[in-house]
Amino acid sequence: MASKLNLEHPRDQITKIISRIYKRGMTTTSGGNISIIDDNGDIWVTPSAIDKGSLKSSDIICVRKDGTVVGKHKPSSEFPFHKAIYDIRPDIKSVIHAHPPALVSFSIVRQIPNTNIISQAKHVCGPIGYAPYELPGSHKLGDVIAEEFKKGFKAVIMENHGTVLGGSDLNDAFERFEALELCARTILYGSQIGTPNYLTDNQIEQFESQTQSTLPEMATTEYPSDEVEKRLEICNIVKRSCEQGLMISSYGTVSMRWKGDDFLITPTHVNRWDMAIEDIVQIKDGQREAGKNPSRATWIHQEIYKRNPKVNSIIMTQSPYLMAFSVTKSYLNVRTIPESWIFLQDIPMVEYGTHFKANNNSQIIDDCTTALIIENDSVIVTGDKLLQTFDYLEVAEFSAKSIVLGNSLGNMVPINDDQVEELRQKFLT
Template sequence: MTRKIKLIHPRDQITTIISRIYKRGMTTTSGGNISVIDQNGDIWVTPSAIDKGSLRASDIICVKKDGTIIGKHKPSSEFPFHKAIYEARPDIKSVIHAHPPALVSFSIVRKIPNTNVISQAKHVCGPIGYAEYRLPGSEDLGEVIAAEFKKGYKAVIMENHGTVLGGSDLTDAFERFEALEFCARTILYGSQIGTPRYLTNEQLDDFQAQATGVLPEMETTSYLSDEVEKRLEICQIVQRSCQQGLMISSYGTVSMRWNENDFLITPTGINRWDIDLDDIVQVKEGKREAGKKPSRAAWIHQEIYNRNPEVNSIIMTQSPYLMAFGVTGSYLNVRTIPESWIFLQDIKTLKYGAHFRKNNNSDLVDNCATALIIENDSVIITGDKLLQTFDYLEVAEFSAKSIVLGNSLGEMVPINDNQVEDLRKKFLS
């Protein structure tokens, strides 16, 4: 994934990422730690026993290459294994350790999540290692974790403990962390309603290879005021989606129709949390804004706009409860509450590969429904105003969550046909 070149102090990098992790419920007040090693070999690390929900840059500790500690707190008690990873793998420049619930679930049953559950996850996460239990904070723990990293892993499940991930920078490590936890959640939620199905390595290779050549560039690009406003709206919805767990760093596409069939769309290869106005790509008359690469799914968005004049915005993303249905093939019956049926009415599921351009699948774009699930890949939500489309996404995810959670209580009793007809007459006539 493309890295934006920004001069950000390690202290600020760490506080930004730990805040995201904490607010998304992937660590606790006291749990987890992050570090970055700089060009001097100094390691910047979160402090021990300080609230992760309110960390400031001034709280971050620097452990100099000679062992000198600079800062007003003690470094994390898990600092030894951070140091051991950097010594074992000079290519690793950042480490994240946390106890996100789904990955801890795998940790305590001593299993590794199968990242073939979602199309791009294996590419983001790489192979997953497994470190046997050792006393937290001990040199022994550092040794067993470093031994896994020496094998080439950048993600390791820690037995009865959690997970640890490394990256070429902190953004890279966070993308890996977020994608792995997403896989774990999707597998867990899918197991509540059915049996998760996994993609073959050949299918994953097809996914990586299926993107066609980049659109030709425009010679000149105009930026009118209404176009700039739409860029801002897209950025705000992407940020909101990330904050609410409806999108992850490494996957998610948002677009808005701009002028006739021309549209604005999020780029490929840029971390979704960090997208700004200048990253959004204008696509006009089949050409892209010069110097930018639109999402690889741009052709899907183009075809939906071409064939569905009432659609003016599209969100293509992965959210864990919807994808629980996507990886099991279970039917998502949205007759849960009146709002869900009124907004969504029905959610179809297409087989994996329907979103490949070479297949030219008309079912994907013709008469596009409000929501559509592509097995083991994504959900596509369409609507008029972008906020409305985002609302549909939230309603769909909440509906899926209610069914997954309710499954442990008993069989779902949907709104019946007579009740649906009453809703149709009152709200859709």
């Protein structure tokens, strides 16, 4: 997946990604480490015992090919297994190790998350290996991890420890890391409200085989100021979604109506964290901006705009607590607090596969609700202004979180029909 991250120096790449991991609560001040091996065979790695929340580029250590250490700190204590991976797998150019809570949960019960829980996760993560416990920082740990990578894995659960992931570059490794942790969270949260359902390999193959947008290209494209303004708004919301844990690098689509049925939409195969205004794709008169590939969900957005004139923005994403309902086919009753129902009303769910273009599902397009959940795939949220739509997404995710967490206390007691009617009369008429 394309990313501008690869154009930065290894030390800058590492500090940027470790900051994302830390701020998203997927590692601690002292935990986790990242490395990149460059074309010279030198390995750039995070330092030992330095605050991950305030790491600077100047803190990154370089271990030369000859073993010379360059930098003002010691390299990570886990450096031996990073080097062991590079020695055994020349196709891997970056390694991430961290202790994200959900994946650690799997490691301490000695299980591997089943990535068939979400459409694209199996493709992004690949098969998952499992390394038996060895002393952290030891050469034995490096040996057992390297043995798993030798089998062809790019993601490995470390028994009673955490996870380690490799990639063709740091962007590739981070996408795999995010997607695997999302799978783990979705399974864990789903298990608190029901029984997670997994997709078959055939269903995933059908998802992957969907053709990219076949919209014809425009001969020329104009970029008036109002169009550019919407591009910037989309980029800001995409970044905010990533920072808030409502979107990941490899999945999430945002669009805005421009004028008439013309709209702007995020592209496919571009890292969501690094989305820039030049990446956004203009769709005008049924044609796409030349040289760009819009999201595979473009047809859904296009049809929603055509058939729902009051909808001016759409977000399609996978946020972990909403996905818990998606994978368990559990009804998300947002009659938890008045504000949730006022914003969202009732949230329907459609079967997996009905969102494929060939099926042209009218429940998604014609009966367009503020929010809708697609089994094992995503949530679609619509609204007028994009910020309003983002707010609806946050409200839906917070409501889902409250229900998942509250389920351990007892049965949810929603507001009753009379109270709902009272809300309807006051706020919706």
